[in-house]
Amino acid sequence: TPGQIAVMLRSAYDPAIAATLERHGRLGQSLATAGPVAVTETWGKLRTDSAHHAVLWVSEWPRSLVYPGFLSPVLLSTGIQRSFSLICTPMRSDAAARDIRKKKVEHISDQAQRAKIGQIEDASQTAEYHDVLQQEADLTAGHGILRYTGLIAVSAPTVEELDAAVAAIEQAAIQASCETRLLVGQQAAAFTAAALPLCRRV
Known part of the structure; x- marks a missing residue:
């Protein structure tokens, strides 16, 4: 109700009065003075x-x-x-597709760089890439992101x-x-x- 919203707004800005407003149900119910x-x-x-x-x-x-x-x-x-x-x-589907492409490119280039210097990929990087692929599959299937x-x-x-x-x-x-x-x-x-x-x- 508008009165409950007024009490929530007043309590957020003035936490010292919150307990009083809770005890006296009729106080602070006006949106005009809630700020x-x-x-x-x-x-x-x-x-x-x-x-x-x-x-x-x-x-x-x-x-x-x-x-x-x-x-x-x-x-x-x-x-x-x-x-x-x-x-x-x-997210708009075109923006989501761009974001997914960017993440895929970043992962593949990072993976190539790690391979070049002899580092191996850890489980968190693999999981992150699988998450990106899952998002891409969901987007392709028509789900929103x-x-x-x-x-x-x-x-x-x-x-x-x-x-x-x-x-x-x-x-x-x-x-x-x-x-x-x-x-x-x-x-x-x-x-x-x-x-x-x-x-x-x-």
Whole structure:
């Protein structure tokens, strides 16, 4: 409902009021007042009403076989306020075909270079190439290809607590076989995509 969305928006920008809004069901239900009172964006952070925020982008997903729940170190670590958004963007078939061709050419040229200098191909490189071939087969069969974007919005009351929380999330991402990068220079837009239920993309 619009009232629930208003509470979610207000709580994202002003986490200190979230518990009060939950306790008193009629407060904060207006979309007209759901936004922040003030926003300050710096190169690597965003400050809103009662919190400092930083948004991380999952720049590398696992390259080996993982099981459901592989993101649990990122999503379930205690003592950190965070929001995670997984944005699935359909790729146009011509762009997907170009991307697959590029990956195939890169793999074949890398393989030739490794053979030239006497290196052998390891299992992860073979698996990655088989994944590219599977994507090509799926595309040829008429299936679409999605590009996945993972965003993690981390929030804390102070800059020092935020820095500690971001470091903990980056370490948790490494445990999950992922790499994260701080979305510098675009924190406000990234926060809108990562922390707010508005179906936006960066």
